[in-house]
Amino acid sequence: MGTFIALLRGINVSGQKLIKMEALRQALAALHLQNIQTYIQSGNVVFQSDTCEPGLLEQQISEQILAEFGFEVPVMVLTLEDLEFVWQHNPFAGEALPDDTQPYVAILAGMPLPDRLQILLAIDFEPDRLVVVNRFIYLRYHHGAGTTKLTNAVIENKLKMRATSRNWKTIRKLIEMAKNHG
Structure with a gap:
């Protein structure tokens, strides 16, 4: 299981694309991500996953946010090494x-x-x-x-x-x- 950092671009800025961090954690838990932690309200998420391909995780998280919150959010997934x-x-x-x-x-x-x-x-x-x-x-x-x-x-x-x-x-x-x- 790997540890990853997801960076969501443009959420909770000037009243646009509002996502509560608790709701975000719940949405990501539905993807079977584990030990999900958020930092401040600007879309910083640390989590663990059995899926070790950042590109696939980016796609899954983006699709989940669209399905759950109704808008697209660019997502970048990094490793601790990054x-x-x-x-x-x-x-x-x-x-x-x-x-x-x-x-x-x-x-x-x-x-x-x-x-x-x-x-x-x-x-x-x-x-x-x-x-x-x-x-x-x-x-x-x-x-x-x-x-x-x-x-x-x-x-x-x-x-x-x-x-x-x-x-x-x-x-x-x-x-x-x-x-x-x-």
Whole structure:
């Protein structure tokens, strides 16, 4: 049985796609996922499953949310190893950051195509910065995430692929939850 982290994009934001965490846990339990834990209201779920294929789990969770709540939610399923990779490869680790939420990390649905990546990298987002490592984009916001032009929507538009972003505090908590799981 493997431990996984599901990241749901765009739930409980500005009154849209509202899902109570207890209802989400119940819906996921119907998929025979086990030891389901949620973290905050933004769609972070740590669970265990006999199904060890993240892509299949993404599809099953997305279909279950549509059936149970009546709307589509993009889902990305990661392993603890994926999140540990994110932690270990933080290019901003030696820098003074404004607070414990930074950097943010945009998790991509797959490896970005080089030509699409060049389009994103050619844009001047100063004073904000981004560094791409594998399928993860580390985002350092000079004035915070609320004022940046380097948004998840821009990343998805330029790369032509799904992405979901989490702050460093959430990444740290999800690693802790996954390590202590089961």
